[in-house]
Amino acid sequence: MKLISRMACITFVSVPLMSAVTSGSAQTRYETGATDAEIKIGNIMPYSGAASAGGAIGRAEAAYFAMINGAGGIDGRKINFITYDDAYSPPKAVEQARKLVEGDEVLFVFSPFGTPSNAAIQKYLNARRVPQLFVFSGASRFADPRNFPWTMMGWLPTYRLEASIHAKYLLKEKPLARIGVLYQNDDGGKDYLKGLKEALGEKAGSMIVAEESFDVAEPTIDTHIAKLKASGADTLIDLAPPKFAAQAIKRVAAFEWRPLHILASFSKSLGGVIKPAGLENAQGIISATISKDPEDRHWENDPGMKAYNEFLTKAFPEGDRRDSNSLIGYGLAQMLVQVLKQCGDVLTRENVMKQATNLKDFRSEVLLPGIKINTSSTNYTPVSQMQMIRLNGEEWEPVGDVISGDIDQ
Known part of the structure; x- marks a missing residue:
């Protein structure tokens, strides 16, 4: 299964890939998966199988990136979000990871779902020096910068x-x-x-x-x-x-x-x-x-939840506002957009990891008051409170x- 963000389905003008300086700016650097026109991001979700409810996360992410693209993208670049179904099967996850890296040539893999699937692809992505960014699992093996410097946890605490x-x-x-x-x-x-x-x-x-x-x-x-x-x-x-x-x-x-x-x-x-x-x-x-409940009337007039509900209405009408997985996908997508903004024009895998490990008091407004995201080169666990x-x-x-x-x- 391949889902692509609706706005990301447009045809992009091809720009030669460079690992050094491009003609646009002395400070602009790209690697595989990034050009003047797009940022290609891979994702693996259980759209079928035992954990298929988690697929709502990927669908919400696709809708959020489509919304960002509709507003002009990030620094003029559209997000090409390519998401595949692994049916919550580790062998299938390996197959899809290889397809994303070697076939689709994504810049990195974002929010892949589940402990078994992520464990199956962790060594492969680290060997290829491809970021396995904001993993949706609480297993501490995904917060081990010494042994797996290209793998980082997302919203789940360990x-x-x-x-x-x-x-x-x-x-x-x-x-x-x-x-x-x-x-x-x-x-x-x-x-x-x-x-x-x-x-x-x-x-x-x-x-x-x-x-x-x-x-x-x-x-x-x-x-x-x-x-x-x-x-x-x-x-x-x-x-x-x-x-x-x-x-x-x-x-x-x-x-x-x-x-x-x-x-x-x-x-x-x-x-x-x-x-x-x-x-x-x-x-x-x-x-x-760690997040606000969309069904809790306490947050009825909360600006962050109003923005989330507007997203559901306009960008993701098929999403279930009662499903916390939709909200998680929304928040994870916001966190990734912050990382990409911090990357600026240096869209290399190394800089993606550098910026992902340099989040300071970041807040999606769907997080509960007082909960902030902080990361560093030695802290790959963004969340520490519940x-x-x-x-x-x-x-x-x-x-x-x-x-x-x-x-x-």
Whole structure:
């Protein structure tokens, strides 16, 4: 599957690629994927398969870039956004990454989705010195500038950091919790479990009573939910991607199990997870976020959310305003536009990484107040704070204050 931003479908005048100075300016430098007319960006999303709800991120990004192109682009250059479906399959992700780099000759790969797919393409992109920019995963392997200098995380905090925030919440609100953990059997799930145990400290042994891992190829997670209930856990930490998160919510209700249910931030989408699972089954679920909720009436008159709603109306009418993935795509696209503006006329892969690691107090106005994006050559984790939230009716409501994670990443 190949989706291209609507405005990016125009025919561009070809300009010879140069790695040195062009005739336009003594300071203008290009590499493969950039010309006077366009900036070619690659993307990989699960438009089909087990994590297809995440495809809304790519669609929102395409619509945002089309809007930017309609307003003249970035310094006169249009964004040519090429996005492919990997069906949440690591081998397919490798195939699509090679196609983007060797066939389409993109400048870099932006916001590829998911831990398994990104792990599969990480070594290839780093060996080719192609930025793997703003990865949509919380696995700490994507925030390792020493070993993978061309790979950088996006809006998701690392799973270890999110685990530390969940642990702080539990230690304060439910210090005698008996925890069952459901996690995907990959780097992300293992990172979270490690971070949870570190953050709970000496209480981890008594508080964590069961751990159930699953593989994405499994058709259902019913047996895992049954085992967690049988363990006597009164708290469920659910680290499943959208498809399996919806299954978990349904099965917990069907088993008449009533634990405190903590849902991973990447699966809290009302449109993509909660409503398909049944609102009545999900009441009281706890999650965490860094962004404003489009459905929260508290933000009705907020300038940032007004701009987002206008984007949905004018540029992305097919988007679901209840789906947090659409908002994530919007915010990630804004962050990338900031990086490209900072690049100026030096559109090389090296400068893209230099500017991506030089974001100072950047804010998309769909982020919660007080949450800012900061990066450096040694900090590839843009987000370090989260707000706990609880589902009440059809809205997520804040619980307590913004919490900072304190795990050494």
